[in-house]
Amino acid sequence: GQSSATLHIGDSYESWQSATFASSGFTPEQCRDTSDPDGDGVSNLLEYASNQNPLAGNISTAEAFETDKDTLAFTYRLNLNALDLSYTIEKSSDLTDLSSWVPITPLSETTISDDGETRVVKAIMSKPTDETNMFLHLKVNR
Numbered sequence: 001g002q003s004s005a006t007l008h009i010g011d012s013y014e015s016w017q018s019a020t021f022a023s024s025g026f027t028p029e030q031c032r033d034t035s036d037p038d039g040d041g042v043s044n045l046l047e048y049a050s051n052q053n054p055l056a057g058n059i060s061t062a063e064a065f066e067t068d069k070d071t072l073a074f075t076y077r078l079n080l081n082a083l084d085l086s087y088t089i090e091k092s093s094d095l096t097d098l099s100s101w102v103p104i105t106p107l108s109e110t111t112i113s114d115d116g117e118t119r120v121v122k123a124i125m126s127k128p129t130d131e132t133n134m135f136l137h138l139k140v141n142r
Contacts, residue, residue, distance in 0.1 A: 012084045013142050016048050024055055049087070049140040051079035051118040065136070071124050075112065076138050078119045088139045089123055095135055104136070 013033075021031045030037040033045040038057040047054040066073040078087060090101040106123035113120045128134050 011079075011081045013045070013048055013082070016082070017044070020054060045140060045142070048082060049079055049085055050077035051081070052077075063138070067127070070127055071107070072127055072134070072136065073122055073124050074106075074136050074138075075120060075122045078121060080114075080117055080119055084142045086141045088141070089125075090137055090139050091125075091128075092135050093128075093133045101137070101139070 017031060024031075024037075026037050029035060031044065034043050036043055036054075038053075038055055040057045042050075042052065042054075044054050046052075052058060063077070064073075064075040066075075074089060076087075079085070088103050089106065091104045092100040092102070094100045104125055106125050108124045110122045110124075111119055112122050125136075
């Protein structure tokens, strides 16, 4: 007998970018990390990081915030094929000061769903007792 298969190990942003935009007709400026050619409010890098289609105009990124008396929950998507990315939840009490963002370690992280390509994670953090405002965001680095 004989058999053949393709082993997909993972992507880099550059290979994803090339495959995604090769026949799109977009200009090089529209294909940059920070560009949003489909106008859905999500940059190309974040579309890649959350395994979304930057050509579809979808905004179903699954990010969500929940709160109760003692905790905050932040739900976000991870592209499991994006081997060149790191994801960090950061907090700040001042949105105007970009240097005020610092990493925060969740109390727990739970996988909500995982289809082998995209994982949806819910991170639980303690509410701060010493700050009146706390802002969270997901920082993606490559």
